[in-house]
Amino acid sequence: MKLATITHAGALKAALVAADGRTFWPLEEMLGRAVPDLGAIVGELDAIKPRLKPAGAGLPLSAVKIEAPLPRPARNxxxxxxxxxxxxxxxxxxxxxxxxxxxxxxxxxxxxxxxxxxxxxxxxxxxxxxxxxxxxxxxxxxxxxxxxxxxxxxxxxxxxxxxxxxxxxxxxxxxxxxxxxxxxxxxxxxxxxxxxxxxxxxxxxxxxxxxxxxxxxxxxxxxxxxxxxxxxxxxxxxxxxxxxxxxxxxxxxxxxxxxxxxxxxxxxxxxxxxxxxxxxxxxxxxxxxxxxx
Known part of the structure; x- marks a missing residue:
């Protein structure tokens, strides 16, 4: 699966991206908690993957800003x-x-x-x-x-x-x-x-x-x-x-x-x-x- 960090509605969010790269679903909607960027979940990715199932048509990726996957890595x-x-x-x-x-x-x-x-x-x-x-x-x-x-x-x-x-x-x-x-x-x-x-x-x-x-x-x-x-x-x-x-x-x-x-x-x-x-x-x-x- 493709995962991205985006700026959506004025805030940084991690998102699941459709295979064709056109739509996305915020991970917070699937996990029930805020996920500000991918750095917050990479350590538990294997465990939460089964929960990353999109619902609905998704939102257009072209309408948001795609950030670096890890906008500021914790280390060099x-x-x-x-x-x-x-x-x-x-x-x-x-x-x-x-x-x-x-x-x-x-x-x-x-x-x-x-x-x-x-x-x-x-x-x-x-x-x-x-x-x-x-x-x-x-x-x-x-x-x-x-x-x-x-x-x-x-x-x-x-x-x-x-x-x-x-x-x-x-x-x-x-x-x-x-x-x-x-x-x-x-x-x-x-x-x-x-x-x-x-x-x-x-x-x-x-x-x-x-x-x-x-x-x-x-x-x-x-x-x-x-x-x-x-x-x-x-x-x-x-x-x-x-x-x-x-x-x-x-x-x-x-x-x-x-x-x-x-x-x-x-x-x-x-x-x-x-x-x-x-x-x-x-x-x-x-x-x-x-x-x-």
Whole structure:
């Protein structure tokens, strides 16, 4: 099922979205209590799913504002760097990669984990603000995002998928010049509006995360076109790695890495400009579109 966080009648609400993406039903009507966003229920999603049954024709989704599924995650968004083979190579060639010195060590031997500040999350349709005076090398990164439903520490690979409640789309927008200058990636990844997410959360029972096409267009030019089969480190490995010493909690978001075709991979680089439109599509998860303002 598709679940969204919306602004309806002046308030934030979690909602069930019809399969065709045209109508919705507020979860508060099914659960008998206020549900201000999906973060309030991801930890109990398995238990309440049987109660999420729409009644009536539903309300038009076009009449409300769709927010990010988790408008403000409780903790930093966890991200994975260089997790597709060809992207790892293009990034090392770019000269901005502080994690590798040559093509010989372009492919990481263990997952590269960094984070983005939760305050940089924005919704489908909201503007990526161009960071005037801070960066002039803004790049896009189409990524599959997962949301933890059942927390835990020391999660084994064999159990990893049981801890995921659903999936969404993430654009890991990056200031490449800051990424190179500061070596560690937090500042270049966490500028305001640098984490578009959405449009909704699709529950894990409807997604095959190991075989999803990931595409990204800048304006009408297809830049990224890959499949999650090409991940260097699969999702169970990522969850096992992160949870080995960090307790994962319901609502934690993990962005699984971007494929080849980012702006820095072109000669000359194709960085984002004011007025550009970035659209990301992942099988079954919809489309995430944001303009650069």
């Amino acid at each position: 968004v966890m991200c994975v760097g260089k997790n597709y083979h060809e992207h790892a190579k293009e990034f090392t060639r770019s000269g901005f990669d502080s994690s590798a010195s040559s093509a010989a060590d372009a492919i990481p031997t263990a997952p590269i984990i960094f984070t983005k500040a939760p305050e940089c999350v924005i919704a489908d349709g909201e503007d990526i603000r161009y960071p005037e005076g801070v960066s002039d090398s803004v790049d896009y990164e189409a990524e599959l995002g997962l949301v933890i439903g059942t927390g835990g520490r020391g999660i084994a690979k064999a159990d990893a998928y049981r801890h995921i409640c659903g999936y969404t789309i993430i654009n890991d927008v990056t200031a490449r010049d800051l990424q190179g200058k500061h070596k560690q990636w937090f500042l270049g990844k966490s500028l305001d509006t640098f984490c578009p997410m959405g449009p909704w959360l699709v529950t894990s029972d409807e997604v095959d995360p190991e075989n999803l096409n990931v595409k990204c267009w800048v304006n009408d030019e297809l830049r990224q076109d890959a499949n999650t089969r090409d991940l260097i480190f699969d999702i169970p490995t990522l969850i096992e790695t992160i949870s080995a010493g960090i307790t994962l909690k319901p609502g934690d978001v993990i962005a699984t890495g971007t494929p080849v075709g980012v702006g820095i991979g072109f000669t000359p680089p194709k960085f984002l400009k004011r007025g550009d439109r970035v659209t990301i599509e992942i099988d079954g998860l919809g489309r995430l579109t944001n303009k650069v303002a």
